[in-house]
Amino acid sequence: MSTPSKKAIIIGSGIAGLASAARLASRGYDVHVFEKNDFFGGKLALHVQDGYAFDMGPSIFTQPFVLEDLFNFCGKKFSDYFRYQNLSVNTHNFFNDGTVIHAYKGKEKFVAEIREKLQIDTSRLESYLLEAERMYNDIGKIFLDEHIHDLQTWTTARIPKALKSLKWQYLLKSMHDYHQQKLQHPKLVQMFDRFATYNGSNPFEAPAMLSMIAHLEMNDGAYYPEGGMISIPNAVYKLCNDLGVQFHFNSKVERIILEGNKATGIVTNGKEHRCDIVVTNSDVFYSYYDLLQDKEKGSSIGKMERSTSAMIFYWGINKEYKQLGLHNLFFSDDYKEEFDHICKHKKPYEDATIYINITSKMEPQHAPAGCENWFVFVNKPAIVEANEDKVTAEIRKHTIAKLSRLLGEDITPHIATEHTLTPTSIQSRTNSYLGALYGTASNNKMAAFKRHSNVSSQYKGLYFAGGSVHPGGGIPLCLRSAKLAVDKILTA
Ligand SMILES: Cc1cc2nc3c(=O)[nH]c(=O)nc-3n(C[C@H](O)[C@H](O)[C@H](O)COP(=O)(O)OP(=O)(O)OC[C@H]3O[C@@H](n4cnc5c(N)ncnc54)[C@H](O)[C@@H]3O)c2cc1C
Structure with missing residues (x-):
């Protein structure tokens, strides 16, 4: 008689919840995912309105090999589930003075563009890009791929090499000061400061070490998933189904059942479900505050600085703008002032940097003929405000005014349909607590260590995966958090 398989319950079907479910199912676990919504994917969702299709959350896809690793681990052929392509231009960057810089994929082409548009010697930029790559390979990989909360991680052979590469300025300087010293030209500094926002941080506070984020897009490059970002959770959901994972939608988990020092199940819709392993993909604040009813620990996690949030306008635009590409940025003149507004929760900044993602540039069927689907994103503090409607209206007004000025016409009549x-x-x-996009911020040099680990030190059988725990937010990191959590389960 074969032994009955162990039962695992996953709370939430965000990308890390789905990836944890697939990994466990591939190793023989009987896996059940409980999701409060009637759809899977969490922040990776689709919004369809009046003939326009919008990816609601993430739009920038880097490090596809991390997703491929999930399919390999599960013994499935990646290309049977998911296809993607290289982008020739990572971003189209627009400045208020009319300068337009195309961040081409490939160092040589990008460096040539900078030389032509900014008329500068690019040797500093070239050495910066090499340094970002080296920093990522020597140090970044440890912080992303390892169990950094375990003492034994720090006694392995790789660590002396990493520590040798660690320069004091990576910790002591802010990302902005480092960029100022290395890159010097204000436009270049601003373009590279923006990478702090890839984990919801502030370049004027975040340590210089975060400049390694630039390596992912500027050296390795950005990619486009065929069908849009929604193809990512779709592929992992199909993988889960092929591996026998069972999904329970409209099932908000009310609490995790604890017996002594062990997690033994969950309660949803008033019903108990017992299991051997619980993986929570819910924000770590809610996992403690609500699901474990540990108000003290929950409150202390709640006090940690959040990453930024955002205001997103999904606009169906009834014309085509040939000067725009898939990823477009409209920078502010004063990034310091802009981040002061965001971090000190001041009123909306008039000249805020705007990011526009237009997937109909890649797939025309995402908008009616001759039209475009604009995902218009403005950084915002992670706060839930009583007067949010008023703030939204103000940001909308500033955004329309700035885009109209830079695109040379009033865009208002071209907004055919809208969602926010x-x-x-x-x-x-x-x-996600306070609407933070990436869990806690990385503005503090100890942020990586303060972020919750993937395994509970208090309760046996309880694990954490998702953007609010180690190694942090963003799709590649969430996929890694699932890998690290499952690694802990399988080696327990
Ligand atoms: C607007 C926006 C833009 C972004 N841009 C990018 C980008 O360009 N590139 C990038 O890599 N990342 C980006 N991100 C970040 C990225 O989306 C997230 O880091 C990642 O998707 C988070 O995944 P997760 O696994 O933590 O789960 P989440 O997506 O946070 O989902 C958690 C799931 O758990 C469910 N859940 C929670 N509590 C319970 C409960 N008690 N019971 C049952 N179910 C529960 C929720 O309903 C949800 O489905 C962006 C995010 C947003 C919102």
């Missing part, structure tokens, strides 16, 4: 996502709606849709 705010910190409050991000919080209610995905249970």
